[in-house]
Amino acid sequence: MLNKYARAFFTRVLTPFAALLIRLGVSPDAVTLIGTGGVMAGALVFYPQGEFFWGTVTITLFVFSDLVDGNMARQLGRSSRWGAFLDSTLDRVADAAIFGGLALWYAGRGDSLTLCAVTIFCLASGQVVSYTKARGEAIGLPVNVNGLVERAERLVISLVACGFSGLHKFGVPGIQILLPIALWIVAVGSLVTMVQRVVTVRREAAEADAAASGGGAG
Numbered sequence: 001m002l003n004k005y006a007r008a009f010f011t012r013v014l015t016p017f018a019a020l021l022i023r024l025g026v027s028p029d030a031v032t033l034i035g036t037g038g039v040m041a042g043a044l045v046f047y048p049q050g051e052f053f054w055g056t057v058t059i060t061l062f063v064f065s066d067l068v069d070g071n072m073a074r075q076l077g078r079s080s081r082w083g084a085f086l087d088s089t090l091d092r093v094a095d096a097a098i099f100g101g102l103a104l105w106y107a108g109r110g111d112s113l114t115l116c117a118v119t120i121f122c123l124a125s126g127q128v129v130s131y132t133k134a135r136g137e138a139i140g141l142p143v144n145v146n147g148l149v150e151r152a153e154r155l156v157i158s159l160v161a162c163g164f165s166g167l168h169k170f171g172v173p174g175i176q177i178l179l180p181i182a183l184w185i186v187a188v189g190s191l192v193t194m195v196q197r198v199v200t201v202r203r204e205a206a207e208a209d210a211a212a213s214g215g216g217a218g
């Protein structure tokens with residue numbers, strides 16, 4: 001949904017910044033790599049210590065690089081297969097760091113085995129959601145479904161809740177409840193999305209196989 005409706009807005013907003021980076025001689029791959037490094041650092045340094053506000057601020061500064069790198073590649077007329085591979089692969093790394101950092105918090109001083117498990121489920125199911133599409137497309141299917149909770153939704157729900165939960169440390173009472181609520185929403189939403197994509201791939205695969213065997217018989 002966000003990918004459909006918010007992308008155009010962010011493309012407009014980020015295009016001048018992407019153009020500036022190009023003029024400075026920065027490459028799209030460098031933006032992809034630095035952005036991922038920044039997200040990983042924010043997540044793995046701050047979240048395991050329960051510093052959700054500063055972790056989220058750091059991650060937010062870098063996560064938009066994922067919209068800038070593709071924008072730069074398109075402005076340069078240099079969108080490439082390698083760039084698409086690098087972008088998607090490092091998305092998985094960044095997501096693993098975000099939910100991994102939160103899982104480390106709950107496994108340690110956050111002291112909740114249940115929320116640690118829910119967070120690990122968010123991490124794993126998010127990766128599987130992305131894999132279903134990548135694998136479906138790799139076997140030649142269109143995978144004509146995005147599903148309820150894509151990556152942008154997973155990130156926005158988790159990061160907004162994390163950032164606000166972090167205000168607890170600045171004296172806002174009760175606000176830390178937002179993070180567990182968000183993690184449950186992302187977990188359930190990712191499960192639904194996984195099922196939506198698997199069902200779509202199953203239908204598309206059956207149709208493609210039927211068309212292929214029908215074509216062979218004729």
Ligand SMILES: CCCCCCCC/C=C\CCCCCCCC(=O)OC[C@H](COP(=O)(O)O[C@@H]1[C@H](O)[C@H](OP(=O)(O)O)[C@@H](O)[C@H](O)[C@H]1O)OC(=O)CCCCCCC/C=C\CCCCCCCC
Nearest residue numbers: 002003006007066088091130150151152156159160163164
């Ligand atoms: C006082 C309170 C403190 C608050 C602290 C700050 C809170 C900040 C909160 C949030 C900021 C969140 C920003 C998140 C931005 C996410 C941008 C992003 O990375 O989007 C990813 C996506 C890129 O698409 P790709 O094509 O590169 O990726 C594909 C995707 O990963 C596929 O995954 P799948 O969906 O299948 O699981 C893969 O399959 C594929 O391989 C891969 O290539 O970009 C988009 O989707 C575009 C839409 C971006 C929409 C961003 C919306 C940000 C909106 C709101 C920010 C809200 C801020 C509110 C703060 C409130 C605080 C007061």
Ligand SMILES: Nc1ccn([C@@H]2O[C@H](COP(=O)(O)O)[C@@H](O)[C@H]2O)c(=O)n1
Nearest residue numbers: 028029066069070073079080083084087
């Ligand atoms: N280093 C990169 C990163 C991305 N691309 C191209 O952009 C597409 C992704 O666009 P986003 O707006 O989602 O970032 C990707 O599929 C590549 O075509 C690139 O070439 N090099």
Ligand SMILES: [Mg+2]
Nearest residue numbers: 066067070087
């Ligand atoms: Mg990108």
Ligand SMILES: [Mg+2]
Nearest residue numbers: 066087088091
């Ligand atoms: Mg990306």
